[in-house]
Amino acid sequence: MNIGTIQAYAYFFFVAFLVIVLYSYIYHLYSSQRKGKRDYEKYSNIALNDDITDQPVEDISKND
Amino acid sequence: MENRPLEYDYTVAKMFMLTTVLLGIVGMLVGVILAWEMAFPAVNTIAGSGLAEYTNFSRLRPLHTDAVIFGFTLSGIWSTWYYVGQRVLKVSMAESKFLMFLGKLHFGLYLLVVVSVVVSLLLGVTTSKEYAEFEWPIDIAVVVVWVTWGMSIFGLIGIRREKSLYISIWYYIATFLGIAMLYLFNNMEIPTFFASGGIGAWYHSVSMYSGTNDALVQWWYGHNAVAFGFTVPIVAMIYYFLPKESGQAVYSYKLSLLAFWGLMFVYLWAGGHHLIYSTVPDWMQTMGSVFSVVLILPSWGSAINMLLTMKGEWQQVAASPLIKFMILASTFYMFSTLEGPIQAIKSVNALAHFTDWIVGHVHDGVLGWVAFMIMASLFHMAPRVFKREIYSKSLMNTQFWIQTLGVVLYFTSMWIAGITQGMMWRAHDEFGNLAYSFIDTVAVLHPYFTIRAVGGTLYFLGMFLFAFNMYKTMTSSRRVEESELQNASPMGA
Numbered sequence: 001m002n003i004g005t006i007q008a009y010a011y012f013f014f015v016a017f018l019v020i021v022l023y024s025y026i027y028h029l030y031s032s033q034r035k036g037k038r039d040y041e042k043y044s045n046i047a048l049n050d051d052i053t054d055q056p057v058e059d060i061s062k063n064d
Numbered sequence: 065m066e067n068r069p070l071e072y073d074y075t076v077a078k079m080f081m082l083t084t085v086l087l088g089i090v091g092m093l094v095g096v097i098l099a100w101e102m103a104f105p106a107v108n109t110i111a112g113s114g115l116a117e118y119t120n121f122s123r124l125r126p127l128h129t130d131a132v133i134f135g136f137t138l139s140g141i142w143s144t145w146y147y148v149g150q151r152v153l154k155v156s157m158a159e160s161k162f163l164m165f166l167g168k169l170h171f172g173l174y175l176l177v178v179v180s181v182v183v184s185l186l187l188g189v190t191t192s193k194e195y196a197e198f199e200w201p202i203d204i205a206v207v208v209v210w211v212t213w214g215m216s217i218f219g220l221i222g223i224r225r226e227k228s229l230y231i232s233i234w235y236y237i238a239t240f241l242g243i244a245m246l247y248l249f250n251n252m253e254i255p256t257f258f259a260s261g262g263i264g265a266w267y268h269s270v271s272m273y274s275g276t277n278d279a280l281v282q283w284w285y286g287h288n289a290v291a292f293g294f295t296v297p298i299v300a301m302i303y304y305f306l307p308k309e310s311g312q313a314v315y316s317y318k319l320s321l322l323a324f325w326g327l328m329f330v331y332l333w334a335g336g337h338h339l340i341y342s343t344v345p346d347w348m349q350t351m352g353s354v355f356s357v358v359l360i361l362p363s364w365g366s367a368i369n370m371l372l373t374m375k376g377e378w379q380q381v382a383a384s385p386l387i388k389f390m391i392l393a394s395t396f397y398m399f400s401t402l403e404g405p406i407q408a409i410k411s412v413n414a415l416a417h418f419t420d421w422i423v424g425h426v427h428d429g430v431l432g433w434v435a436f437m438i439m440a441s442l443f444h445m446a447p448r449v450f451k452r453e454i455y456s457k458s459l460m461n462t463q464f465w466i467q468t469l470g471v472v473l474y475f476t477s478m479w480i481a482g483i484t485q486g487m488m489w490r491a492h493d494e495f496g497n498l499a500y501s502f503i504d505t506v507a508v509l510h511p512y513f514t515i516r517a518v519g520g521t522l523y524f525l526g527m528f529l530f531a532f533n534m535y536k537t538m539t540s541s542r543r544v545e546e547s548e549l550q551n552a553s554p555m556g557a
Contacts, residue, residue, distance in 0.1 A: 044313035050151040058227035
């Protein structure tokens with residue numbers, strides 16, 4: 001097995017690994033939302049309510 | 065302590081607004097001159113043969129690309145960063161004297177770099193690497209500017225009130241990190257004067273890579289300059305400005321996160337498509353092709369997310385020229401990110417490579433997506449930073465239609481020109497002799513080059529309308545109250 005073949009296998013498995021990570025992330029996002037662990041959609045309001053006097057969506061000074 | 069209520073401070077955002085408009089005009093003016101030179105070669109010596117050195121195509125071409133990429137677009141990115149950054153982090157630059165100083169330093173150093181780039185490129189001082197033409201002293205200055213921006217980003221994030229970083233901030237951070245990595249690696253160069261013990265010009269350098277390696281690094285950089293200069297930060301803009309202007313929450317915030325990681329994962333591997341049928345390893349060419357096709361998914365993920373954000377609110381597209389700009393921008397983004405992967409397919413690339421179709425692709429992306437989105441962002445910002453309504457809605461509408469016509473003329477003419485070129489280059493008789501010489505293609509393409517020049521000129525005209533509208537907004541438009549600035553931007557007739 002020469003270096004080129006090793007590179008090719010390493011490359012393939014690295015890509016496969018990253019694909020698994022990406023799909024796990026999708027699963028994580030949607031299952032967290034469904035189970036009520038975290039509401040991702042509320043973060044849209046960071047742009048909509050962005051006056052300096054508006055209440056932050058998650059205040060950094062309050063630890064939750 | 066003063067008792068004035070806290071406000072966002074847009075001083076630095078305004079400075080970069082100015083350079084966005086000015087360098088946009090310069091970059092596009094040079095582009096228009098180049099387009100007319102291509103159609104009518106006599107334009108190369110329009111200022112007389114004594115000045116031909118400064119007016120010919122090859123001297124001006126890097127000035128055009130660099131003024132649009134590193135002048136207009138970067139200024140637009142920074143102008144919007146110093147606006148959006150404060151707002152979504154809910155912290156004012158006025159709260160930190162240090163960050164304010166950094167912001168102004170960032171702008172001042174950037175101006176110095178701009179001047180040295182313009183002068184050196186006009187004098188013909190170049191490394192000859194596309195989009196990386198700057199010689200080593202300027203490269204070092206660019207790194208200093210970039211680090212200053214980085215300190216400003218992370219400084220602002222450090223004093224924020226909003227705990228979560230809005231999706232646009234992710235994209236701005238990715239722009240910062242991506243370009244930092246690409247620029248450093250591709251511009252590794254050896255100053256020949258110092259390496260040789262005093263031979264030649266002090267500012268001259270040669271790339272640290274050679275041959276195929278140099279080509280690979282160059283196109284890893286070149287294509288990702290498109291990724292992290294023309295895509296990632298522009299997506300940052302649309303994720304903020306479209307929801308804000310339309311008053312609609314992003315259709316799916318989860319999709320925006322997913323599209324972000326998808327884009328980061330896929331984009332960095334696609335650059336090999338610039339080197340198909342070259343001396344780089346075959347598997348790398350295939351990888352470039354495959355990743356380019358996969359890239360449709362994250363690109364369309366963001367673009368569709370933006371179109372769906374307008375769900376139930378499509379009347380706004382008809383009513384507001386500002387929304388029109390943004391919706392057409394995201395449509396051109398979809399179009400351009402479909403066209404690119406098609407061109408990266410090996411068999412299509414065999415026809416398209418080196419032709420004007422590629423030039424057309426770049427321009428429907430940059431004129432239709434990047435520049436439309438930057439101008440729309442600046443239009444949205446103008447009433448908020450100047451506390452005046454946008455001077456004229458009808459002027460904005462006129463600009464929109466003139467520029468849209470300009471882009472359409474540009475890319476359609478380049479499609480026809482490119483495919484004609486590709487077909488003529490490969491045509492041969494039954495003995496394998498080429499059917500046409502190069503000059504035959506030049507003669508056939510003349511009408512399309514002229515149409516392209518007309519399209520570019522129309523777009524350039526639109527830039528003037530943009531600049532005029534911004535100038536009048538800044539100086540003489542009606543003053544507005546804070547309450548008018550919630551969502552849809554106030555605009556005069």
